[in-house]
Amino acid sequence: MELHQAGECAVMLYLGTTTSPDISARVQAAATAVERALGEHLVDLVPSYASLLIIYDPLATDHYAVAERVRQAVAGLDTTGETDSREICLPVYYDPETGADLEGLAERAGLSIQEVIALHSETEYRVYAIGFAPGFAYLGQVDERIAAPRLATPRQRVPRGAVAIADRQTAVYPAESPGGWNLIGRCPTRMFDPDAEPAMPVAVGDRVRFEPISRARFLELGGELS
Amino acid sequence: MSLEVLQPGLMSLLQDRGRFGRQRIGLTTGGPLDPEAHALCNRLLGNDGNATVVEVSFGGLVVKATEDTLLCVTGAPMPLRINDQPRDMWRVHRVAAGDEIALDFAESGCRAYLGVAGGLRVPPRFGSTATVPREKLGGLNGGKLQPGDVLPCAAVSSGTLRYLPRSYWPHYARDITLRVIPGYQQAHFSRLQQRRFFSHAYTVGERCDRMGYRLEGPAIECDIEGILSEGICFGAIQIPADGQPIVLLNDRQTIGGYPKIGAALSLDVARLAQLTPGGRVHFAAITPHAAHNALHLADHRLRNLPLPEYRV
Numbered sequence: 218m219e220l221h222q223a224g225e226c227a228v229m230l231y232l233g234t235t236t237s238p239d240i241s242a243r244v245q246a247a248a249t250a251v252e253r254a255l256g257e258h259l260v261d262l263v264p265s266y267a268s269l270l271i272i273y274d275p276l277a278t279d280h281y282a283v284a285e286r287v288r289q290a291v292a293g294l295d296t297t298g299e300t301d302s303r304e305i306c307l308p309v310y311y312d313p314e315t316g317a318d319l320e321g322l323a324e325r326a327g328l329s330i331q332e333v334i335a336l337h338s339e340t341e342y343r344v345y346a347i348g349f350a351p352g353f354a355y356l357g358q359v360d361e362r363i364a365a366p367r368l369a370t371p372r373q374r375v376p377r378g379a380v381a382i383a384d385r386q387t388a389v390y391p392a393e394s395p396g397g398w399n400l401i402g403r404c405p406t407r408m409f410d411p412d413a414e415p416a417m418p419v420a421v422g423d424r425v426r427f428e429p430i431s432r433a434r435f436l437e438l439g440g441e442l443s
Numbered sequence: 444m445s446l447e448v449l450q451p452g453l454m455s456l457l458q459d460r461g462r463f464g465r466q467r468i469g470l471t472t473g474g475p476l477d478p479e480a481h482a483l484c485n486r487l488l489g490n491d492g493n494a495t496v497v498e499v500s501f502g503g504l505v506v507k508a509t510e511d512t513l514l515c516v517t518g519a520p521m522p523l524r525i526n527d528q529p530r531d532m533w534r535v536h537r538v539a540a541g542d543e544i545a546l547d548f549a550e551s552g553c554r555a556y557l558g559v560a561g562g563l564r565v566p567p568r569f570g571s572t573a574t575v576p577r578e579k580l581g582g583l584n585g586g587k588l589q590p591g592d593v594l595p596c597a598a599v600s601s602g603t604l605r606y607l608p609r610s611y612w613p614h615y616a617r618d619i620t621l622r623v624i625p626g627y628q629q630a631h632f633s634r635l636q637q638r639r640f641f642s643h644a645y646t647v648g649e650r651c652d653r654m655g656y657r658l659e660g661p662a663i664e665c666d667i668e669g670i671l672s673e674g675i676c677f678g679a680i681q682i683p684a685d686g687q688p689i690v691l692l693n694d695r696q697t698i699g700g701y702p703k704i705g706a707a708l709s710l711d712v713a714r715l716a717q718l719t720p721g722g723r724v725h726f727a728a729i730t731p732h733a734a735h736n737a738l739h740l741a742d743h744r745l746r747n748l749p750l751p752e753y754r755v
Contacts, residue, residue, distance in 0.1 A: 221627030224706030225734040227676035229627060236671065263466045263674025265698050270674025272466075275738050280731050346672060348698030351469045351578050355672070392579075409468070411568060411580065417468050 218291060220284055226260070226275035228283055230291065233267040236357055236385075238343050240267045245302070245422040247291050254290035255283065264421045265346040266355075302343075304424045307389065307404050309338065309380050310435035315403035315442065322365050322382070322399050336360045337401065338427045342387065344419050352391030352409025352417050356425055359385045371397030378403045378440065380427070391417075405440030444510040444598040446559065448588050452503030452546065457563060457582035457594070458556075459495045462571035466674070466697045473573030473581060474693050476500075476653065476716035477554045478709070479613070479745060480518035484556040487515045487535050487605050487750060494562025495572045497588070499555045501719075502548035504588075506557070510540045510598040513560040517607075519552025519615055519717055534606035535560075537755070552615030552717035561597040575694050577654065605750045618723040619714045621690070622737070623680065625728050626705040631666050632682070639663060640704055640726060645688065647715075647722040653694035655681075656715055658724055662686025665702045672700040678707040692716060708734050710741050 223229040232247060233240030244264045251271055252259060258278045263270040273283050311334040313319050323333045342356035349355075364385045372395060375381070379390040381398030390396060391409035404427075409417055419425060430438070448455075458481065461474025475481035475498055485494045497504065502521040508514070515535045516523050523530045524545045530536055532555070538544065546555060565572050565583060574582030583592055629637060645660035663686045674697060675681075681689045681701040690707055707715070708729065715724065729737075 222624060222731045223627065224624060224676040224678055225708055225731070225738060227706070229673065234671070261464050261466045261472075263697055265673045266671050268671075268673040270676060272676060275735060276742055279735050346698055347467065347469045348672065348696055349469065350696075351580070353469055416569070421467065 227272045230269040250290040254286045302422045308430040309402040309427045311402035316401035318399035319401045342425045344423045356387045365399045367397040405438035446506040446594040448592040450505040451588040454500040455588040456574040458498045459572045460493045473575040477713045484517040484558040496558035505545045508538045512599045518555035519549040521555045522547040535604045559596045560599040564595040620725045621711045622708040622729045623705040626703045645724045655689045655691045658688045669700040672698045678712045
């Protein structure tokens with residue numbers, strides 16, 4: 218564990234240096250402990266793969282006090298073993314119709330489209346971080362056989378719900394945006410809905426599974442093909 | 444009761460203090476680029492510090508009052524006219540139904556704040572009215588003000604008319620110093636690179652917006668290209684592969700993987716955000732302790748500025 222001053226009102230807590238479920242579980246546990254320890258002096262928390270950015274109110278406390286309380290809070294932390302996280306299932310219509318890069322990715326990997334779909338949907342993922350855009354959840358790790366680098370030229374428009382792969386990460390685009398990830402399907406579940414409570418179906422630390430669905434089922438669940 | 448937008452100017456956004464506590468779902472904070480001017484606008488009007496005002500970037504805003512209210516404009520000098528009569532900024536004015544309020548283009552700096560007594564009444568999203576166009580969130584409909592927009596507010600016929608004496612008006616210089624807390628990733632920047640960063644002037648480039656200000660000058664080399672994505676705090680100074688620093692502002696992404704050489708003091712970032720392309724920036728290293736003291740001093744100063752009453 219390492220703790221550094223990150224700015225006038227922020228400290229950065231590192232709980233590891235790589236992407237792994239264990240380290241992610243530690244980030245989760247630390248987030249809960251720090252939230253309890255800092256109480257109303259806490260302004261915001263940004264958990265990521267192996268770190269936790271802690272933002273505090275600099276007029277109510279100072280970096281010495283925050284560092285001390287964070288150290289104490291995480292010292293007694295049970296960081297062994299998996300914390301109990303939720304499992305969320307997201308339906309995906311995998312098809313060249315919704316996944317413009319599905320055929321190319323299969324070809325490069327020397328696999329059939331069915332095999333790519335199987336490898337993507339039979340892996341259990343973990344939400345490592347949320348960022349880039351509201352509700353954009355970074356899920357890992359994708360099976361090495363279907364890992365694919367980002368496109369050389371990002372697309373101007375990736376539709377909402379697009380399921381995509383970049384390196385060993387996968388994600389569902391929460392809103393229409395530009396994007397450079399490889400598209401393999403489309404999910405009808407809204408990943409970010411400002412009018413819903415909660416606004417996101419997943420949180421950092423959750424486990425996610427993808428369930429292949431038919432075109433008909435996709436449309437039935439409210440999926441859009443445009 | 445409302446203000447009706449006749450001309451929105453180049454970019455006018457509704458802002459309260461910002462959206463906090465939602466970075467875990469990827470929502471950035473938004474909020475005023477110049478928090479001091481935003482705070483003083485609300486203080487002069489006797490408003491809550493989190494009241495919603497219009498942040499006017501560059502100028503060109505024209506609004507019409509549909510009922511009586513009190514109005515105040517603070518921040519970068521954008522000549523203010525009420526019914527074509529010049530009026531002081533940093534001063535609360537009584538306006539009547541039908542009055543037209545116009546802000547010309549900024550003579551120096553580029554952000555001003557137009558507020559009314561009681562604040563503008565728009566429903567908060569995720570606890571805040573701050574507009575973040577990139578997220579299509581906040582304000583009236585998640586974007587900049589448009590002609591014909593109606594900004595609801597309360598009808599106010601009486602209240603205290605206050606002003607900030609001219610000797611306290613901020614000066615928006617074209618050449619500023621950003622105090623920087625050197626970052627924990629500084630091990631990736633050699634002593635020479637750090638010295639280069641702190642001893643040269645940088646220029647504000649064309650790519651400057653509410654997400655970040657890109658600065659141009661001697662390239663800073665870093666011995667890594669990227670890091671495992673992590674949270675980015677306000678004022679963080681990223682060094683991408685081309686070595687040109689980017690100071691991250693209110694609408695920054697919440698996480699990112701560029702190495703950071705340090706984080707600038709918010710008080711100075713507010714001055715940076717008042718610069719337009721061509722503005723000059725120097726960096727000076729300070730300790731976290733000195734930063735903490737500076738914040739307390741600024742807070743004390745802000746709370747103790749004399750805001751005398753005047754009568755008409």
